[in-house]
Amino acid sequence: MKTFFLKTNFFSKFLPFLANLSFLLPFSYFWRWPITNLGSINALDLFLLIFILLSLFLIFQKPFFPIFQTFCQKNFWAMFFSGLFVFFSFFSALSNPALWDGLGLWKSLFCLPIIFTWLVIFWIKNGFIKSFNLLMSFWFSALGLTFLTIIFWQKEIWTYDQRLRLFFSSPNQLALNLSLAIFIGINYFIFFQKKKKKKFSFLFLLGTGMLIWTLYQTHSLGAELFIPLTFLFWFLFYRFQSFLFFFLVFFNLFLLLNWNFLLNKLSYQPNIPPNSTDSRIVIWQVTRKIISEKGFWGIGLGNFQKTYLAYQPLFPPYPQWAVPHAHNLIFQLWSEVGFLPLLFFFFLLYFAFTPQKTTTTLEKFLLVYFLLYGLVETPLWKNDTALLFWLILFLILSQNNFKQTARKPI
Template sequence: MITTISLIIFGFLFFWLAWKRTDWGVAAIIVLLPSYLIRFKVMGFPSTLLEMMILLLFVAWLAKRLVFPQSEKINFSQFWWLGLLFLLSAVLAIFISPDLRAALGIFKAYFLEPLVFFFIFVNVIRSVPQIKLILWAIGISALFVSLIALWQYLNLIPSYEPWISETPKRVTSIFEYPNAVGLFLAPIAVLFLGIFLLAHTTGNYKNEKTKNKTNRFVLGVILFSLLAVVFSFSRGAILGILAGVVFFSFFSRYKKWIWSILILGTILSLIIPQSRSLIYEIVTFQDVSTDVRTVLWQGAWNLLKDRPLQGAGLAGFPEVYDQYRLIKHTELLLYPHNIILNFWTELGLAGLVIFIWLIVKFFIQGIKARAHRLMFDSNFSFSLPLALLGTMIAILVYGLVDAPYFKNDLSVFFWLVVGLMAVAGKIADNKIEMEKSFH
């Protein structure tokens, strides 16, 4: 009863916020992305706090459109039609799945709701101050997850077994397993590394307190996120972060420093016996984690050779894969842990092609708008499109060994990144049009 009352009160307050300031409602959802962990049932149907907020945000936005019809016209971004095709491929995958109930749940949480959020995002977030609000929201969410992970590492709060008893011990923060920390924090760490490494300053700050606050916030998100990722011992996350940093190095004024640190880190990793041994095991596929993945990929490939067009259907991989897995693979996982195989098995070949098409479109847009700089505070500016490209690179590289989309928070964050690129591109186009009108 208390839980129900609490949810009603929270829902009312969130709806009021979304009605008064829809952009603040969007920001609140971003801060509370991990709230999918708060689960409950509505008339017997499973739901989450994150889902409830997205639904209330949509209702508030739609109601405002109906009450105030003079609002700005609806923005169908250049990614929207690809999003619809992506959604359609997920609809078709429902009927291929051997488990209709599970497929409907996955469709709702990983496809429908993230795309609803994306649609509202590109229609609400239209200005530079609003983008800054979103960046602050992303950073606050990362700090929350990171600090809990650090407290776990320092034994100030308990963590899940058996991870905390492993050697080295691995933190889980608010999640149930360590890799979830890396999956959530790695792209955010890269985004804020992009803000820092791509920054241009003139030193002409109007307010020294504002300057210091911004610097501390950006560096704090980077530092605490990186520490949490390291303490989660998520190797895929570290690989993704390194890929993002390498990308930024080609555009950063700190290029020499970045490469010096990377080279020094590589040398130290090869000199230190423990890290050298770990690298050797990974490269030669001798460690347990890598061996599990290679066997998993072989079984997934066997599945796709037999079902190349339809895959396994949404939420169908564990059941269908069991028919194709290698005998020595005893651990059944939800996904093949490779971004190409993940989308191919879940959405079929058509869904995979649409996903690749979306990524190509994303990079074209980012390259096109890369020269546009965002004023984060006073005279502190950076290229948001380049920062987003680095973020997507981190997601894709991490996706070589994991599933960086198929989770409630991750799917919403993926479309948040796409939404930011759409808004950044729109602002850049408007700026170009304004400049042309003055000539």
């Protein structure tokens, strides 16, 4: 028994450290180590895997197992639909001709983050981990990107169109991290201002101002547009949150089903040379065709680029050839993983937008921004922001389902 409590005491300190580290270094997925000829594992996946294994070892000990059973019962439907999402998306990964690429995406975007975040929430509910610390870790990681951006800016290290992207594959990916951190910073600036803790409120005001400046250097139209739109949508639909879910879903479906009609009505003509809007329009037209033919089972995780190139000749002109994503979250999910995982994803979102008295405004703000930004990008197809998305979604889903248990001294 003494040995067990010593181990428990160690894990109770190490698990929060590992969880915070995963959000403090979310871009650690760029650090990879090869695994024979089967592929590689990145540092972020390794953090998540170690956390999962240690958590399960601790949970299946006698003092914690009954508490975990109660947690699963209270969150049964949310865990059930997220489990179905992981299960059926696995078959989508198997349908990718490049099998290990598909399984790698499934592991990093769905399987490990979803299991990890449910376990994190279990420890949050039992007082071992604080959600505030996780969000602060993500905020400070974005602030670190800001300091790195200053160096790139001074040395004039830009993309060909004078935008900053750091080590991310595009400026829009950097902008997504920054914009999410801006919401966190604004929230805690207001929080500490109300608490009259001027030093903390000044820290968040200064840090968020730096994040906004850095975001401007990315020239990401999507982020600059959807940040104010998130505030607008929130205040318009605050009392009708379920309606907001239906609006976002049906807006995407309306675009999918009536795309050609809308383009004709708007008398759309491609620009010469084509711009990013022209590229997205062609991408969405191609995706619509893919979904109409292969939408039920999907084309396979990670198989969008190859399938896109096969369909693109049907939609001239050809403004862009390198297209790994559909530039729309729902289109991407539907085309790659198929209809069933998309349906389970919708169930999770619907439950999240069901009014809940204990849900904080920040969590809903972040979720609304994820979905609005998902109209033009695919925030789930990025390891670090996928991790934050699942955490925010499951935090909302678990708010009214499990009363926080006081942590007992060990």
